[in-house]
Amino acid sequence: MAFLELQNIHKSYFLGKEEFPVLKGIDLQLERGEFVSILGESGGGKSTLMNIIGGLDRKFTGQVKVEGKLLDHTKEKQLDNYRRSTIGYIYQSYNLISHLNIVENVLVSLDMTTLSGSQRKERAIELLKKVGLGEHLKKRPSQLSGGQKQRVAIARALASDPDIIIADEPTGALDSKNTAEVLKLLEQIAVEGKLVIAVTHSKEVAGHGTRIVHLTDGKIDGDTRLKPAYELPENVQTDFHQKPLSAGASYKNAFKHLSFNFWRNSIIMLGTAIGLFAVLLFSGLGNGINAFIQDQINSMINPNSITVMKNPTGKKMTSTELQQSMQQFASDPSKLLLTDDQVDRLNDLKHVDKVEPGYQLSTYTLSYNKKNSNSSGIQTWTKAFAEDTVKTGHAPGDNEIVINKNEAIALSSAKTYKKLLGKEINLTFQWINKKNQPIQVTGKLKVVGFLNGGQASIPAITNYHTMRELIEKKNGETKANFVSVNVTEIDYVKQVAKKIQGLKDDGKYVYGSITVGDILDTVNQYVQMASIVLSAIAGISLVVSALMIIVTMYMSVSERTKEIGILRALGQRKKDIRRLFTAESILIGLFSAALSIILAYGFSALLNHLLYSIVKFNIVQITITNIITTVIIALVISFIAALLPARRASRLNPIDALSAD
Structure with missing residues (x-):
């Protein structure tokens, strides 16, 4: 039984509907230990026959058997394995991969074996030394002569220890000296028990073999x-086997090509990194602003506190709806007043340790030495205020008031405002009497402090007893228009607030509540919206980056068409080719992400340094979640961008790819 048997092989090419027969019934039996020359003129079908034997051409009729087993050319997986384990190719044009050195060129074949990394490299070097290239191991193909390139091709063909070596015009581009050396190597391969099939149109070359098959x-x-x-050597067994290419080898090869074209790829990586940097920076800016606002609010307001107001509608409402309702009923403040019973009812709630009624006024006037300051937002002191709300002085007692820096300057000057401390100023505000008629309330209060940072949101604070006495003197309505409820522990704040919002009288909801969390949630929502809008704008650059990667990958496929053919001929699967290009694109994405992180941290450090003297806070805060998200975005963009080019590369016909310029 012959080792390789071809039975009734027919092959035709078609131009439209017109058929052009190339092989017209080939029957051939070949054995290991033979050096068979397929001789014939150009156009006689030699290369087509070799492509069928090599498992590259699948569209023909007839049978190819290896060791008596039918090779099914309709099964791509079987052909991939056949080329990987049984066939070694030597080409006239060498078909070496230009961006790899000669050791790496041989390793391309060895990557599909069970040898370890060190064993693969050792075998590659051993084979290159065997063909006389021991002194050129670090060179790339462009640094070698034609004869040397062909020897690399021979070493690569032998690397996986195939049973059949196909040499397509192996000496066509060589001088006489190199021709003789290559033929001697091929003869030695046959002596070692391989089946060597050389395609040639040279009778002189054909005469060096053991057999000549003439094709016309x-x-x-x-x-x-x-x-x-040649007699087959006895008990020759290899200590390794062939296997499909691993994902790690694909990524390693992709990295080599990426490094070879580093400067071209660096432009794409920089463009992608800028887009990712913008997204990362805006996310960090959103984090920082949220944290800054939370810090500022917490510095003024006790997070354990709940501000309770009268629900003027009787319907259950959110904190935002409550605030809108306050504005709606501002013209009728009587609708917002809480009775003493309604205030006392809050004392019975679980986890509440203090209930303080109070007054909040929308407008008021301060005057001192014929200078006036019209402001908005005075209210009474409760435990809702943080301990450091008063920057200078102390919290207001009876007939005392704390004002902010801006009001103090308005009543004196920027240089002398601190002298107001201890002085009496006039307070005037509008209120209502028990008949719901407007009245004007006035009184003299002693300035005992200035608010922390002069926050414009809280221009002035007095205490409940003082405000109530001033109102009583004018026969005004003394009911409070808000209550501050202090909760024992911060973990219970939301629970208590929800309970308060659910309290009813006669089937109607009585209270509305606002917590620090509600304020922060509202502010954070706006900040997040702004961050999303800014990130979306930055995302436009990511779309451009993705297009750049797509174009680059398509260019890479075009430039590496012959390489794709080589890899397929060596036994790599379509899957391996796809992975080669997606791996390179993903590596571009990873490097872009790394660069964007470096840029973002550098820029955020600079921005924080510049702004810290103003706000005393790191305004850009990049979290590990932001970094992970950025890396994921980079990987997704780069992977998606590579899908179409990688698919196109994997679908290339190996024969057409090998013939590409």
Whole structure:
């Protein structure tokens, strides 16, 4: 039984509907230990026959058997394995991969074996030394002569220890000296028990083999035995086997190509990194602003406190709806007043340790030495205020008031406002009497402090007893228009607030509540919206980056068409080719993400340094979540961008790819 058997092989090419037969019934039996020359003129079908034997051409009729087993050319997986384990190719044009050195070129084949990394490299070097290239191991193909390139091709063909070596015009581009050396190497390969099939149109080259098969016009018209096949060596077994290419090897090869074209790819990585940097920076800016606002609010307001107001509608409402309702009923403040019973009812709630009624006024006037300051937002002191709300002085007692810096300057000057401390000023505000008629309330209060940072949101604070006495003197309505409820622990704040909002009288909801969390949630929502809008704008650059990667990958496929053909001929699967290009794109994404993180941290450090003297806070805060998100975005963009180019690369016909310029 022959090792390789071809039975009734027919092959035709078609131009439209017109058929052009190339092989017209080839029957051939070949054995290991033979050096068979397929001789014939150009166009006679030699290369087509070799492509069928090599498992590259699938569209033909007839049978190819290896060791008596039918090779099914309709099954791509079987052909990939066949090329990987049984076939070694040597080409006239060498077909070496230009961005790899000669050791790496041989390793391309060895990557699909069970050898370890060190063993693969050791075998590659051993084979290159065997073909006389021990002194050129670090060179790339462009640094070698034609004869040296062909020796690299021979070493690569032998790397996976295949049973069949196909040499397509192996000496066509060589001078006489190199021709003789290459033929000697091929003969030695046959002596070692391989089946060597050389395609040639040179009778001189054909004469070096053991057998000449003459092919004319698609038919075998001569089969001459020059000498017997070489005896097969006994008990020759390899200590490794072939296997599909691993994902790690694909990424390693992708990295080599990426490094080879580093400067071209660096432009794409920089463009992608700028987009990712913008997204990362805006996310960090949103985090920082949220944290800054939370810090500022917490510095003024006790987070354990709940501000309770009268629900003027009787319907359950959110904190935002409550605030809108306050504005709606501002013209009728009587609708917002709480009775003493309604205030006392809050004392009975679980986890509440203090209930303080109070007054909040929308407008008021301060006057001192014929200078006036019209402001908005005075209210009474409760435990809702943080301990450091008063920057200078102390919290207001009876007939005392704390004002902010802006009001103090308005009543004196920027240089002398601190002298107001201890002085009496006039307070005037509008209120209502028990008949719901407007009245004007006035009184003299002693300035005992200035608010922390002069926050414009809280221009002035007095105490409840003082405000109530001033109102009583004018026969005004003394009911409070808000209550401050202090909760024992911060973990219970939301629970108590929800309970307060659910309290009813006669089937109507009585109270509305606002917590620090509600304020922060509202502010954070706006900040997040702004961050999303800014990130979306930055995302436009990511779309451009994705397009750049797509174009680059398509260019890479075009430039590496021959390489794709080589890899397929060596036994790599379509899957491996797809992964080669997606891996390179993903590496671009990873490097872009790394660069964007460096840029973002550098820029945020600079921005925080510049702004810290103003706000005393790090306004850009990049979290580990932001970094992980950025890396994921980079990987997703780069992977999606590579899908179409990688698919196109994997679908290339290996024969067409090998013939590409």
